Amino acid sequence: MSILRTEEISKQYPGCLALDQVSVSFESGKVNALLGKNGSGKSTLVKCFSGAIQPTNGAFYLDDEKLSFHSPSEANAKGFATVYQEMSLVPSLTVTENIFLGKMPRKGRFVDWKKAHKMAGEMLASMGVKINPKEIVSRLPMWQCQVVEITKAMSLHPKVLMLDEPTSSLASSEVESLFKVIRELKKQDIIIIYISHKLHEIPEITDTITVLRDGKFVGAVNTKEVKHQDIISMMFGEVSIRQRPKELKVQEGTVLEVKDLCRKDKFENVSFSLRKGEVLGIAGMLGAGRTELLKSIFGADPYDSGEVWVNGQKAPRHASPITMKKLGMGLTPEDRKNEGLILIHSIQDNLCYASMEKTARGWFEDRTMRNRAAEDQIRDLQIKIPDKAAPVSSLSGGNQQKVVVGNWLNTNPMIMLYDEPSRGIDVNAKQQIFEIMWKQAAKGISTIFVSSELEELLEVCHRILIMKDGRITGEVNPDDININELYAYSMGDTDE
C-alpha cells in the first residue's frame, strides 16, 4: 500500500491564494474523490501533482519520499499520470498507436507492430474491456476513448492516477461501463484521485471524499459514512448572496414562448415562456443541454420538433440567427473567443458586427453612427480599453465579454440569451455583467441566463428553471430556495 500526502502545501498566484496550507492524504487501492466548486483549488492541487505548476510553499510526499516536479515529464517518470477532461488522443490513429504514442515498441529501426498490438490488447484486456487495438480511435464510442486514454496513462505504470472529470463528455448509459473499468483498476495497488462535478456519481464510484473550499482543506470523509447534504454544505459553506434590486419587477406580456422543443440526443420536450423584463435563469450541470437549447432557440442550430414564438409571432421552422436577430433576439455564446468575437479585428468592429445593418445607410456604412454605437457601449458597459482601434484579443476576459454583450445591445434586442457569461472572468467583471442584465431588464428587455455557477443564478434571476439530461425538471423561485437545495436539485437529487 502506498500513500500520497501533502504537507501545508500553498500556491500563490498574483493577487490570489489558490491553495492555502492544504494537508491531505490519499491511499492506494481506493478511489479518492477530490471535490470543490470552481475556484476551490482542486485543479491547482492536481496541477502540482502532475508537474504543470510548482507549489509556492509546502511539499508532497509519496511513501515518505519528498517530491517536487518541474515538468509533466518529471511527474510521469515518478509515476504520476493524469487523464484530463479534454481528450488528448489523436483521432485518426489506431488504439495501439495512441496508447504507445512516442514510445512504440521497435524491432531494430522499425516499429514492431505485432508486439505493439499484442501489448495493447493485453493492457485493454486487463482493464476488463474488449476494444480492438487495431481500431481507429475516431470510430470508438466516447466511453471507449476515455478507456483508451486511461490505458495510455496506465502504460506509464503509474503509482498515482488522476482522473479529471472523466465522465463529463459521456452519455449517462456509458458512465457505468467506465465505472467498471475504474473498479478493475482499484485491484491494482495505485492511488486513484477522482475529480468530478457530478455529485451523484460520487457514492457510486468513490471510497473517500476530500473537500477543498476557497483554497483551504475543509475535510476528508469515507464515502459510506456521509450524507449527500453534508457533502454539499462542505463544498459550499454558508454562502452570502446579494440579491437583485427589489424594484426590478417583471412586466406584463409574454415575449418568448418555447413549446415542446426537441433535438435528438440534446434536449427533449422543452417548454417555457419568458415575460417582458424578466430575468430567467437556467440551472444545470455541464452537458445538461443548456447551450444546445439556447442555440436552437436562437436559430444557430436546428431542432427536430416544437415551436418557438417571439412576441406572438411563430419563428420559421428553419430560422437562422439572421431571422432571430430581426425578431429582436440576441445571444452571447458560451465560447466567446471562438464564437462571440473576431479576435484579430478591432474593438470598434467587434462592437458593430451584429448591428451592421443598423449602422449603415443602405449599402454604405455610416462612420458617425458606427463610432457612436461603439462609444456608447464602451461608456455604458465601462469597457476598459486603450484605444477602440486595438484588436479585441488584447483585452482581458471580462472586457472581451462586455464587447460581446455590447455587440448585441447595439441591435436594440427585446430578448437577450446569455450562455455562461461569467465564465473565466473576475468577480468584479461578473458583478458588472449582472448589473448590465438588471439595467436592461429595467428597460423591459427580457433575459435568459445560463450558468453552472448556481449562486449567480440565485443572485440575478427572477425565476430559475432546472435542466437535467436535456429536460426541464423543475422550476424554482430564488426567494424560496437556498444554494445547497438548488445544487442538490440540479444535480438530480430528489430525496429531500
Added chain:
Amino acid sequence: MSKNKIKNLLLDHTIEILLVLVVIIMTVATPTFLTPANILNIFRNQAMKGVIAFGMTLVIISGQIDLSVGSQVALSGVIIARFCQDLPAALGISTDAACVIGIAAAVVSSIAIGWIHAFLQHKFNMPAFIITLASLNLLYGLAGRICGGFPIANVFPGWFTQLGVGSVFGIIPIPAVILVLIFVICYIVMTFTTTGRSVYAVGGNAESARLSGIHVFRTKIIVFAAVQVMCVLAGMMHSAQVASGSFSFGRGWEVDVISAVVIGGTSMNGGIGKPWGTLMGILFLGVITNAMTLLNVGVYMQYVVKGLVMVMAVFLSMYQAKAKA
C-alpha cells in the same frame, strides 16, 4: 512611444518602401525605365492579372481561395470568340450583337461557377482549394472543347479589340484604365460597404460572423462570383489584345495573381487585407518583371526571381504579424 509608432509605420508600409526602392534603383540603372511609355506599359501588362487579383483579394480575405482563375480566363475568351464566329450566320445577327450576347453568356456562366464553388464549400464544408483545383481542370477542358483545340482568330468586332489594344487620349492604355477602375470599385466596396465588412467578418471568424447574424453563405457567393467575373473581364482584355480566343490562355496565372495578393499583405488565414496592398503587389510584380526584361534577365531566371519574391513576401508578413504583436 513615438519610436514604436515609426516602427509600426515602417512595418505597415514595407511593400511601398520596397517598390520605391526598386523604382529608384531601376531609374539609375537604365534610362529607359522611368519614361511615361514604359510605366504605362507596366500598367497594361499587369492589367489582366491585376483585375483578377482584386477579385482574389476578396476571396482570400473571406478565408477562401480560387485556383481556377486561369481556366476561366480561357473559357470566357473562347465562349465570346465562338459566339462571334457562329452566331451571325446561325441567327442572322450582326457580329456586334453576337459579341454582346457572348459577353453576357460568359458573365452568366462565370457567376454560376462562382455560385457552385460557394455552394460546395459552404454546404458540404469542402476545402475551396480542392473544389477550385477541380474547376481548374474542368474549365480548361471545357474551353478546349468549345474552341476545338485551336485558337479562334480574327472574329471579334473592332470595338471589342479596343479593350485590349486601345487607348484613351491616344496614350493611356484602356486595360490600364480598367485596372484603376476596378481598384477604385474594390476599394469602395471593401472600405465603405456592409458587403466589405461581411467579407472581413467571415474571413476573421466564420462562426462568430454567423452567430452575429451575418449572411455567411451570401458573402461567400459574392466573393467567389466576383473573382470569376473579374476573370471574364481579364479574358476579354486578353482575347482582344491577341485578337483570338484559345483554351491555352491564362495557363498558370493563378500563381502570379495569388503572389500579388500575398505581396500586398493580405493574410492567407483570412480576415486581413487591403485592396491598396494588392495594387502595390500588382505594381511591384510588374516593375520587377519589367526591370528583368530591361536588364535582359532570361525568362527562366525570371520565374526563379518571382518565386523568391513570393517566399519573401510570406516571410515578411509573418514577421510583421510577430513584430506588431
